[in-house]
Amino acid sequence: MVELRPVDGSDVFLWKYLPSIPAAALFLVLFAIVTAFHCYRIIKARTWFCTAFAIGGIFQVVGYGVRIYCHYHTEQIASYAVQSSFIILAPVFYAASIYMVLRRLIRSINGDRFSVVPIRWLTWIFVAGDVIALSIQGNAVGLTFKASTQKIGEWIITAGLIVQVLIFGFFIYVCSIFHVRMNRDLNENPRSGPHLTIPWRAGLKMLYACSALIMVRSVFRVIEYVMGVDAYLLANEWPWYVFDAVLMFATQVIFVVWFPDQFKVQEVGLKSEGESEDGHMLVEGAGSNRAFGNC
Secondary structure, eight states: OOOOOTTTTOOOOOSSOOOOOOHHHHHHHHHHHHHHHHHHHHHHHOOOGGGGHHHHHHHHHHHHHHHHHHHHHHHHHHHHHHHHHHHHHHHHHHHHHHHHHHHHHHTTTOGGGGGOOOHHHHHHHHHHHHHHHHHHHHHHHGGGGGGTHHHHHHHHHHHHHHHHHHHHHHHHHHHHHHHHHHHHHHHSSSOOSSGGSSSSHHHHHHHHHHHHHHHHHHHHHHHHHHHOTSHHHOOSHHHHHIIIIIIHHHHHHHHHHHHOOOOEEOOSSSTTTTTTTTSSSEEEEETTHHHHTTT
């Protein structure tokens, strides 16, 4: 009979419950399907800036696959570390692609002047914050596997999650300010332009939805770690799936269904009209209206 076992040579239990095989298998399959479709869309549309999002999906697949293995090996630190690290860090990769989409969306409709953050720094600022959050959480995960450093590791991970929440809060603020300014200008100065053919409003809605889901998940994780390892949230498995797995799967589905393949950049060799500050020219991708359907 399978039962919880302590780490070899100690009385420390890594798990407070036996990980559910059906639940882990279900989300392994779901994440595998949506990630495969995501990779297909990346390759088909050559939207390489969405690669980080696909990596996040792969992290989820690996994480839940190892979680199934953990059902039979609750005493192993390595397998516990892999599933925990991969699932915790996956949303950080989602965020990297989400940040890149906003810049391309703004440039594709010539809305640079309405951004509260200079366009040339937009992606760099948010991705840098994302890397900081990733580094904090990634380096702290290992500390949680030892009784002597477990509490320290939990607080460091909490700090990384708080950084992630703050970054997303600022990102949503930047999106909202751009949205309001762009709408106001178009209402006051009706004109022709790419904003008439590129579904940028639907693109912003997609960014809002994905950002909100990741924020809710991160807030849950903060509460989870603040409450402590023996508290209800970490001692029961259902909150993990309701507030993490379901929300992150929904995030991937939203991103894939309203895939941002209309916000492409094309390399150009010479400075020309419409060229961005970093030497790229924005072009509308083929089939852009198909990507967002009738949004």
